[in-house]
Amino acid sequence: MSKPVQSLGEAFASTAYPLIGHSRRNVNVLLESFNSIDGEQFSDMYGNGAVIEEFQSQIADELGMETAVFFPTGTMAQQIALRIWCDEIGINQVAYHPLCHLEIHEEDGLKELHHIHPILLANSSRLITLQDIQSIDQEIACLLLELPQREMGGQLPAFEELVAISAYCRAKGIKLHLDGARLFEITPYYKKSAAEICSLFDSVYVSFYKGIGGIAGAMLLGSKEFTTKSKVWKRRHGGDLISLYPYIISSQYYYNQRIDKMERYYNEAVELAAMYNQCPGINTRPEVPVSNMFHVHFEIEIDKLEPILIDIYEQTGVGLISYLVDEEGLRCRTEISIGERYREVPLDILREALALLGEKLEKATKHKSEQGE
Amino acid sequence: MSKPVQSLGEAFASTAYPLIGHSRRNVNVLLESFNSIDGEQFSDMYGNGAVIEEFQSQIADELGMETAVFFPTGTMAQQIALRIWCDEIGINQVAYHPLCHLEIHEEDGLKELHHIHPILLANSSRLITLQDIQSIDQEIACLLLELPQREMGGQLPAFEELVAISAYCRAKGIKLHLDGARLFEITPYYKKSAAEICSLFDSVYVSFYKGIGGIAGAMLLGSKEFTTKSKVWKRRHGGDLISLYPYIISSQYYYNQRIDKMERYYNEAVELAAMYNQCPGINTRPEVPVSNMFHVHFEIEIDKLEPILIDIYEQTGVGLISYLVDEEGLRCRTEISIGERYREVPLDILREALALLGEKLEKATKHKSEQGE
Numbered sequence: 162m163s164k165p166v167q168s169l170g171e172a173f174a175s176t177a178y179p180l181i182g183h184s185r186r187n188v189n190v191l192l193e194s195f196n197s198i199d200g201e202q203f204s205d206m207y208g209n210g211a212v213i214e215e216f217q218s219q220i221a222d223e224l225g226m227e228t229a230v231f232f233p234t235g236t237m238a239q240q241i242a243l244r245i246w247c248d249e250i251g252i253n254q255v256a257y258h259p260l261c262h263l264e265i266h267e268e269d270g271l272k273e274l275h276h277i278h279p280i281l282l283a284n285s286s287r288l289i290t291l292q293d294i295q296s297i298d299q300e301i302a303c304l305l306l307e308l309p310q311r312e313m314g315g316q317l318p319a320f321e322e323l324v325a326i327s328a329y330c331r332a333k334g335i336k337l338h339l340d341g342a343r344l345f346e347i348t349p350y351y352k353k354s355a356a357e358i359c360s361l362f363d364s365v366y367v368s369f370y371k372g373i374g375g376i377a378g379a380m381l382l383g384s385k386e387f388t389t390k391s392k393v394w395k396r397r398h399g400g401d402l403i404s405l406y407p408y409i410i411s412s413q414y415y416y417n418q419r420i421d422k423m424e425r426y427y428n429e430a431v432e433l434a435a436m437y438n439q440c441p442g443i444n445t446r447p448e449v450p451v452s453n454m455f456h457v458h459f460e461i462e463i464d465k466l467e468p469i470l471i472d473i474y475e476q477t478g479v480g481l482i483s484y485l486v487d488e489e490g491l492r493c494r495t496e497i498s499i500g501e502r503y504r505e506v507p508l509d510i511l512r513e514a515l516a517l518l519g520e521k522l523e524k525a526t527k528h529k530s531e532q533g534e
Numbered sequence: 535m536s537k538p539v540q541s542l543g544e545a546f547a548s549t550a551y552p553l554i555g556h557s558r559r560n561v562n563v564l565l566e567s568f569n570s571i572d573g574e575q576f577s578d579m580y581g582n583g584a585v586i587e588e589f590q591s592q593i594a595d596e597l598g599m600e601t602a603v604f605f606p607t608g609t610m611a612q613q614i615a616l617r618i619w620c621d622e623i624g625i626n627q628v629a630y631h632p633l634c635h636l637e638i639h640e641e642d643g644l645k646e647l648h649h650i651h652p653i654l655l656a657n658s659s660r661l662i663t664l665q666d667i668q669s670i671d672q673e674i675a676c677l678l679l680e681l682p683q684r685e686m687g688g689q690l691p692a693f694e695e696l697v698a699i700s701a702y703c704r705a706k707g708i709k710l711h712l713d714g715a716r717l718f719e720i721t722p723y724y725k726k727s728a729a730e731i732c733s734l735f736d737s738v739y740v741s742f743y744k745g746i747g748g749i750a751g752a753m754l755l756g757s758k759e760f761t762t763k764s765k766v767w768k769r770r771h772g773g774d775l776i777s778l779y780p781y782i783i784s785s786q787y788y789y790n791q792r793i794d795k796m797e798r799y800y801n802e803a804v805e806l807a808a809m810y811n812q813c814p815g816i817n818t819r820p821e822v823p824v825s826n827m828f829h830v831h832f833e834i835e836i837d838k839l840e841p842i843l844i845d846i847y848e849q850t851g852v853g854l855i856s857y858l859v860d861e862e863g864l865r866c867r868t869e870i871s872i873g874e875r876y877r878e879v880p881l882d883i884l885r886e887a888l889a890l891l892g893e894k895l896e897k898a899t900k901h902k903s904e905q906g907e
Contacts, residue, residue: 237772270770397643399610407780
């Protein structure tokens with residue numbers, strides 16, 4: 162009897178040890194975070210009320226920023242940050258990396274809604290350097306840096322380079338904005354507090370559903386004047402919901418639970434990437450992770466890799482990866498983010514799964530070269 | 535011993551019988567709606583997945599529209615609707631009532647983000663008529679009608695007038711958009727189904743936290759082509775959250791529970807407005823409600839009315855109203871929305887509270903006229 166064909170995602174979801182992230186994205190994520198909440202707790206009302214103000218104050222304090230505003234999404238928060246800086250400086254031009262979220266994941270909202278023109282610095286194979294910024298031959302209101310650069314596997318500049326970029330921007334009157342979707346996740350590598358990193362920036366966005374593992378939600382931080390303006394734009398965007406508490410309470414719950422685990426996630430990412438790099442035809446990017454994330458690049462076609470992975474999931478119970486992205490029909494890649502699930506996998510079983518992957522890839526590659534391909 | 539000074543809102547909140555709306559806006563509203571939900575229920579993912587698609591289909595079916603898209607807010611949904619129609623027609627001009635939500639509650643998002651110019655029809659004391667529309671001497675892409683007109687106490691045109699407006703707009707190539715924040719609430723008065731009302735419009739927005747009493751959330755409905763475009767704009771606005779299920783599940787729960795109670799809420803609003811109109815110096819707007827809402831106008835200063843109301847709350851346990859808005863230091867007003875709470879108040883106690891209000895107002899007025907004021 163032949164088994165029904167399973168997708169990689171389905172096979173991953175049915176393993177005993179799925180390796181990525183914190184948990185399944187199901188309703189229990191919400192319910193767990195509300196377990197210890199008093200049902201009489203009053204809702205926030207259009208951005209006001211204890212439930213939102215206390216969490217905003219907590220994060221502002223921890224990031225060493227004057228004020229914070231909770232937003233439904235980073236997409237909204239970051240467009241608004243750039244708009245405020247453009248309006249303040251009086252220039253409708255900013256600079257960022259060509260792989261930044263605003264450029265590739267937001268349907269050009271920045272251009273279509275705010276008429277802000279981005280200058281793209283560096284390219285898909287390297288990070289923005291101080292020299293790139295010094296070479297801009299047009300006026301810009303703001304430079305956006307994403308730390309770590311997610312679409313490059315989560316890479317970081319040296320902290321000294323950041324300091325130099327910040328000093329240069331301040332001297333030139335260029336506002337510096339941090340896309341900190343994964344800010345909490347980089348503090349162990351930099352050996353800096355989030356506040357030390359944020360002190361280099363004029364405005365900061367952080368997310369609560371990446372390393373923190375909340376349901377959704379973001380914050381935008383900056384001076385009182387900056388965040389006051391951001392609330393007006395939040396309403397204009399349609400982001401000033403009467404109640405945001407389902408996201409606020411869950412964000413705060415998982416923040417408090419996981420903020421001190423970022424070093425563990427980072428160390429585990431380094432450990433797992435090293436195991437992947439032992440396998441023939443596999444490279445991680447970066448080779449040694451600098452946060453809880455990295456990309457895995459496979460020198461094999463997606464159609465050949467998928468059945469190999471599903472086999473391994475069935476043999477070992479380890480769900481190594483949940484999806485693959487094709488690269489020109491020749492190679493493929495995936496993204497790994499380490500969260501609570503990683504340490505649920507016994508290390509010997511994980512090693513077995515990766516050893517099996519190495520063997521199967523070697524066989525597939527050998528077969529390929531014997532065929533003279 | 536003197537009692538601590540209480541605000542009207544605090545006094546209202548501590549009554550045994552608060553009369554307005556469905557319940558306190560607390561976390562229990564969320565928790566109740568998740569009581570019967572399987573914790574393993576998978577999240578929606580950026581607008582896809584069973585939890586969002588099934589509810590969108592349900593509402594599209596019930597409103598007789600081709601497709602529906604869930605939005606975090608009506609502010610976002612409606613700006614997007616007008617933008618789509620303006621782009622399609624190639625005219626950056628629309629028409630609506632000067633008291634419509636976009637004009638007075640959205641920090642001019644329509645103008646600041648979409649550069650759409652509104653032509654204001656009618657005025658704060660009357661609804662838009664067919665004649666107003668026929669008299670527009672400039673080209674417009676879209677006419678927005680709000681049913682009922684909330685800021686006028688929730689007033690409605692005759693259904694025949696709506697039919698005539700719809701026919702005129704279709705003949706002239708003007709798109710007709712419905713601000714149906716309180717659409718479900720007007721079906722009993724019109725004696726029409728929501729679908730019959732929607733059939734007059736090209737696009738429709740409905741809300742799930744007014745008469746329905748959800749936590750937040752809205753839907754935008756129209757043709758497949760229209761809603762497909764709206765999803766692109768939703769992402770641009772930052773409204774395409776990875777998970778919207780806390781709002782979707784609660785909206786669907788309260789929709790299913792209350793959609794058949796709209797006639798009761800409407801009848802109760804008519805009953806309560808009649809009681810208010812018995813009191814000297816009180817008028818409701820409209821005099822006879824046409825939905826579950828109306829405004830109450832008091833011919834007395836806010837500072838004099840508040841202690842009278844607080845007295846009544848303490849004597850009878852009935853929380854008549856929760857807030858007052860000053861009108862030129864001479865009069866004041868409030869808004870009443872009927873929901874589940876109304877029938878929890880025994881009718882004799884409610885009558886007693888309103889009789890007491892009448893007496894106290896009569897005394898206050900008499901005192902005023904005796905003083906020759």
